[in-house]
Amino acid sequence: xxxxxVAGVSKIFNxxxxxQVDALVDVNxxxxxxxFVSLIGPxxxxxxxxxxxxxxxxxxxxxxxxxxxxxxxxxRLDQDYGxxxxxxxLFDWRSVAKNIELPLELKGWDKEKRAARAQEMLxxxxxxxxxxxxxxxxxxxxxxxxxxxxxxxxxxxxxxMDEPFGALDEMTREYMQGExxxxxxxxxxxxxxVTHSIPEAVYLSNRVVVMSPRPGRITDVINVNLGExxxxxxxAAENFFSGITSVREALRGTHADHANAGAIRxxxxx
Amino acid sequence: MNQQLRRVAYRTGMxxxxxxxxxxxxxxxxxxxxxxxxxxxxxxxxxxxxxTAMPHLWEMLSRYAxxxxxxxxxxxxxxxxxxxxxxxxxxxxxxxxxGSTIGVALAAxxxxxxxxxxxxxxYLVISQTVxxxxxxxxxxxxxxxxxxxxxxxxxxxxxxxxGAFLAFFPIAVGTLRGLKSAPAASxxxxxxxxxxxxxxxxxxxxxxxxxxxxxxFKLGASGSVIGVVVAEISTGLKGGIGRLIIEYARQAxxxxxKVFTAVFGAAGLGLAMAGLVALADVLLMRNRPKETTT
Numbered sequence: 001x002x003x004x005x006v007a008g009v010s011k012i013f014n015x016x017x018x019x020q021v022d023a024l025v026d027v028n029x030x031x032x033x034x035x036f037v038s039l040i041g042p043x044x045x046x047x048x049x050x051x052x053x054x055x056x057x058x059x060x061x062x063x064x065x066x067x068x069x070x071x072x073x074x075x076r077l078d079q080d081y082g083x084x085x086x087x088x089x090l091f092d093w094r095s096v097a098k099n100i101e102l103p104l105e106l107k108g109w110d111k112e113k114r115a116a117r118a119q120e121m122l123x124x125x126x127x128x129x130x131x132x133x134x135x136x137x138x139x140x141x142x143x144x145x146x147x148x149x150x151x152x153x154x155x156x157x158x159x160x161m162d163e164p165f166g167a168l169d170e171m172t173r174e175y176m177q178g179e180x181x182x183x184x185x186x187x188x189x190x191x192x193x194v195t196h197s198i199p200e201a202v203y204l205s206n207r208v209v210v211m212s213p214r215p216g217r218i219t220d221v222i223n224v225n226l227g228e229x230x231x232x233x234x235x236a237a238e239n240f241f242s243g244i245t246s247v248r249e250a251l252r253g254t255h256a257d258h259a260n261a262g263a264i265r266x267x268x269x270x
Numbered sequence: 271m272n273q274q275l276r277r278v279a280y281r282t283g284m285x286x287x288x289x290x291x292x293x294x295x296x297x298x299x300x301x302x303x304x305x306x307x308x309x310x311x312x313x314x315x316x317x318x319x320x321x322t323a324m325p326h327l328w329e330m331l332s333r334y335a336x337x338x339x340x341x342x343x344x345x346x347x348x349x350x351x352x353x354x355x356x357x358x359x360x361x362x363x364x365x366x367x368x369g370s371t372i373g374v375a376l377a378a379x380x381x382x383x384x385x386x387x388x389x390x391x392x393y394l395v396i397s398q399t400v401x402x403x404x405x406x407x408x409x410x411x412x413x414x415x416x417x418x419x420x421x422x423x424x425x426x427x428x429x430x431x432x433g434a435f436l437a438f439f440p441i442a443v444g445t446l447r448g449l450k451s452a453p454a455a456s457x458x459x460x461x462x463x464x465x466x467x468x469x470x471x472x473x474x475x476x477x478x479x480x481x482x483x484x485x486x487f488k489l490g491a492s493g494s495v496i497g498v499v500v501a502e503i504s505t506g507l508k509g510g511i512g513r514l515i516i517e518y519a520r521q522a523x524x525x526x527x528k529v530f531t532a533v534f535g536a537a538g539l540g541l542a543m544a545g546l547v548a549l550a551d552v553l554l555m556r557n558r559p560k561e562t563t564t
Contacts, residue, residue, distance in 0.1 A: 055462055076464050083462045089455045092558055093477045102473070106463045136559035160462075 001069050003158055003190040004031040004054055009063030011049055011216075022215035023049045027063070029209065029218065031192060033157065036184065038193045038201035038208045040247065046216025047194045048162055054192060055083055055160050068157060079103065081158040082151030086166045088143035090135035090150075097122070097131035100150045107154060121149035124183060141172035145179065152187060159184070159191045166196065174235075177203055181230060198251070202243040203230065210250040220250040293327055300324055325527040330534070333527040347528070351514065351535040358498050358510035359539050361426055365433025366494040366543065370487065372434065373441030378471065380442075381449040398439050402497060406432055406504040429507055433497035437490035444486020448479025481558070484551045491543040499536055511536050 006029040013021040024046040031037050039047040052058040053065050056072035067075035075081065082103070090099045100118040101109075109117075122128045125145040135143055144164060151159055165173045177200060184191055195201050201208045202224050210220040224243045226234055234240055303319030310316055317323060334351070337344040376394070380387035409431050413423035452475050460470045502512025511532060518529040 057458055057461055076462065079463060081462070083459065085455050085459070087453075087455055089453065089459055091456070091474070091477065093480070095557075103463050105473070106460075106465050106469055134557055134559070 001033070002030045002066075003033045003035065003068060004029070004192060005064075005066040006030070006050070006054065007064045007066075009050075009053060009060045009065060011046070011053060011058065012061045015061065024053070024060075025215040025217050027216075027218055031190060033190050034188055035207065036181075036191045036193065036205050038195055038205040039211060040195055040198065040201045040208055041211030041216075041251070042213055044213040044216070045211040046213070047211050049216065050211075051160055051162055051192060051194050055081060079107065079154050080156055081160050082154065082156045084144075084147050084151045084159070084161045084164045086163040088135070088140070088147040090143055090146055092135060094135075095131065096127070096133050096135060096138070096146055099135060099146060100153050102150060103154050117153055118149075121153050124152070124186065125149045125179070139172075141168055141176060144168065144176060148180070148183065152183070152189065155187070157190060159189045161191065161193045163194055163196060165200065173200070174232075178230075178232075180204065185228075198244055198247050199235075199240075202226075202240060202247055203235065208243075208247050210247060219253065222246050222250055296324070296327060300326070322523060322526045325530065329527040330530040333525075333531050347531050351511070351531050354509065354511040354514045354532070355535040355539045358495070358502065358512060358536075359542060361430045361502075361510060362433050362491075362494045362498045362539065362543060364427075365430040365498055366437050366491055368430060369434035369437025369490055369494055370441050373438040373486075373490065374445050376438070376442045377445035377449055380446050381471075381475065382467065387446070394439060394442060397435075402432060402436065402500050403504050405435065406501045409435075409501075410505050425505075425507055426509075428505060429498045429501035429510070432501035433494035436493035436497035440486045440489035440493060441483075444482050444489070445479055448482030448486075449475045451482060452478040480554050484547065484554070487550070488544055488547045491547050492540050495536075495540045495543050499539075511539060 006027055009024060009027045010022070011024040013019075013023055027046075027050060029037075029050075039050060041047050049058065053060050054067060054072060056065070056067075056076040065072040068080050070078070070080070090096075091102070094102070097115065097118040100121050101114040104114045104117060119128065119131065122131055125148060127142060127145060127149075130138065130142070130146075135146070138146065147164070148159075151161075165176050168176060180191075181204060183189075191204075193201070193204060203226070205224050208222040208224060209218055210222065211217065212219045222243070224239075226237070226239060226243070299317075300319050303324075304316055305318065305320050307314060307318040308316035321329075334348040335346055338347045338350045376390065380390060406428070410425070410428045413425075413428045413431070416423045449471075456474055456478070457470065460474055465473070498510065499512040499515070501507065502510040503516055507513060514532040515529065515536065518525075518532050522529050
C-alpha cells in the first residue's frame with residue numbers, strides 16, 4: 001500500500017480562457033510509507049500545485065490522486081495528513097498549546113486529551129515550557145516548530161510541507177532540517193516536501209523529484225542515499241555533494257538553453 | 271505594563287488639556303468678539319459674543335445645581351439632565367445591540383455568499399444616504415401599525431430602531447472587511463483540516479476580524495447615540511436628552527445657559543457609549559501582539 005499515489009494527473013487553471021495555465025501535465029508519482037520525498041523545480045513548475053492536489057485543496061483536471069489507498073477527498077476528511085506552510089501561520093489569538101490543539105478541537109477531542117497531546121507534541125519539538133506563551137513571543141524558528149507540532153498533533157501518517165523553512169535564516173534552517181528528520185524518524189511519518197533549495201532537498205530526502213515549468217511536469221527522479229541517520233557530518237560527505245550535483249544537472253536539463261544555466265530562476269544553489 | 275500605564279495617563283491628560291483649551295478659546299472669544307456679531311470680508315460669520323448667545327462657562331456649570339423650573343418642587347437640573355441622558359443611553363444601547371446583531375449577521379452572510387455581497391452592499395450604502403429626519407416619522411407610523419402575537423410597538427422602540435439604522439452600517443462594513451482579512455494560508459489550513467464553514471467562521475474568521483470590528487463598533491456606538499437623539503427630537507419622544515435639548519433651546523432667550531447643560535449631557539452620553547466599546551477592546555485584545563509604536 002503506497003502512502004501517496006498520483007496517476008496521470010493534470011491540472012489546468014482557467015481552462016478554455018485566454019488566461020489558461022497548464023500547471024501540471026501527466027504527472028505520475030508514488031510515495032511509499034515512511035519515505036521522504038522532495039519536490040524541487042523553478043517557480044511555476046507546479047510543485048506547490050502538486051502538493052495541493054495531494055492535500056485535496058485542489059481537484060485535478062484529469063487523473064487520480066490516492067492517499068493511503070483512499071481518494072484524496074476522503075483522506076482530507078479523515079485528516080490523514082498534516083500540513084505546514086512557509087509562514088508558520090499560527091493564530092495570534094491562541095496560546096502555543098491552543099494552536100497545537102486546533103486540529104484536535106476540530107475533530108471534537110475532549111479537553112484533557114487535547115491538553116495531553118499538545119504537551120506531548122511540545123516535547124517532541126523540544127519546546128515543552130512554551131505552552132502558555134503567545135505565538136508572537138516566539139522566534140521564527142520556534143514558530144515553525146510549533147506549526148510542525150500542530151501539523152502532527154493528530155498523528156497523521158503523512159506530512160505535507162510547502163517550503164516550511166523558506167523564511168528562516170540559514171543557521172536556523174539547517175537546525176530545523178535536523179529536527180525534522182529526527183521527528184519524522186520518531187513518528188515514522190511519510191513526508192512530501194516542496195523546496196527551492198537543492199542542498200535542503202538532498203539532505204532531507206530519500207528521493208528528489210525534479211520538476212520543470214511550462215507545462216509543469218516531472219522530468220527526473222533522483223535517488224539519494226545518505227543512509228538512515230544523518231548528522232552535521234553528512235553535509236560534508238562525498239555522496240551529499242554527488243547528490244547535489246545530480247539534482248543540479250537534472251534541473252539544468254529542464255532548460256533548453258544550456259549555455260544560460262544561471263537562468264534557473266527560483267532555485268537556490270546554496 | 272508600566273509603559274502602558276504611562277500611555278493611558280498621557281492620553282487622559284491630553285483629553286483634559288484639549289477640553290481646557292476649548293474652554294479658554296470660548297472665554298477668549300467672549301472678550302474680543304463683537305457683541306452683536308460681525309462681518310468678515312462682508313460675510314456675516316462671526317458669532318455674537320453676548321451672554322445670550324454665548325453664556326459664560328461658569329454660568330453653564332452653576333446652572334446644573336439650580337432647579338430646572340421656577341416651581342418650588344422642581345428637581346435640580348443635573349438630576350433632570352442625568353435622567354434624560356440615562357433614558358437615551360438605554361435606548362441607544364438597545365439600538366446598538368440591534369444594529370450590531372444585524373450588522374454582524376449581514377457581514378457573515380456577505381462573506382458566505384459572494385452574490386449576497388454584490389447584491390446587498392450597494393443597498394446598504396444607499397440606505398445611509400436617506401436622511402434620518404425623513405425616516406423617523408415613517409418608522410414611528412410603521413411601528414404603530416405592528417401587532418404581532420400580542421406585541422405592541424412601544425414608542426421608544428422607534429428611536430432605538432433609528433439608532434440601529436445608523437449603527438449597523440459601519441459595523442456591517444467593518445466586520446465584512448475583518449472577516450475577509452483572514453490570511454489565505456490560514457483559510458487553506460482550515461480547509462486541510464476539513465473544517466466546516468461554521469468552524470472556520472468561529473475559530474478563524476471572527477478572531478481575525480476583531481481588530482477591524484472594534485473601530486467599527488466605536489463608530490456604530492456613536493451612530494446609535496446620534497440616531498436616538500435625532501429620533502427623539504424629530505418624533506417628539508419624551509423622557510430623553512434629545513427632547514430636553516429642544517425644550518431648553520426654546521427657553522434660550524430667557525435662560526441661555528440651560529440648553530448647554532443638555533448638550534453636554536448628550537456629549538457625555540456619546541462618551542459613555544464609546545467607553546463601553548473601549549472596555550470591550552481592552553478585554554478582547556489583551557493577548558494580541560502589542561503595537562511597537564508608541
